[in-house]
Amino acid sequence: MPDAATAIRGAGLRVTESRTAVYDALADRPHASADDVFAIVQPRLPVTSRQSVYNALGDFAEAGLVRRIEPAGRAMLFELRVGDNHHHLVCSRCGAVRDVDCVVGHAPCITPADNHGFTVDVAEVTFWGLCPDCATDPH
Incomplete structure (x- = not known):
């Protein structure tokens, strides 16, 4: 798996500290919800907001960097395996x-x-x- 900066650039996105932290969180925990990702990112990057995590996940999904999984009756999950x-x-x-x-x-x-x-x-x-x-x- 490529490092965060390489993967994010490769998807045509600008590399930011928040995006890097979100990517690294998903590398550590596949099948994570947005709230799970925020819980992982926030201690590592205290200035990060929940909204910036949601934005990064949305940008990643749109760029094909992450896959959304939507099990019925459960929170949407994200993974890097695409x-x-x-x-x-x-x-x-x-x-x-x-x-x-x-x-x-x-x-x-x-x-x-x-x-x-x-x-x-x-x-x-x-x-x-x-x-x-x-x-x-x-x-």
Whole structure:
């Protein structure tokens, strides 16, 4: 994974202290919500506002530097792993998220029964269940 400045410049964005801190936070914690990222960035860069974190995440997503994950009923999550059409496992109890490589073959991995004339590039699949810790805990 490239360092923050290289990745941010490579996405066509200006390198700032706040953007660098947000990138580094996502490198340390994949599948983080905006609030999680802010909680990581704020102690490292006390002058950072919650809004600057949201702005950086939005800029990163628009530039293709991060991927937004939107599990139903959960906060939007962000990750640096982009462009490989991977999928996710989400624990329906604790919310843990794990990456799953492309289900079968090459992107889009799955073919819809009827594509209604669309050219499909990517498929997003979310598998729901219990993580190993929750599966062994009866509560």
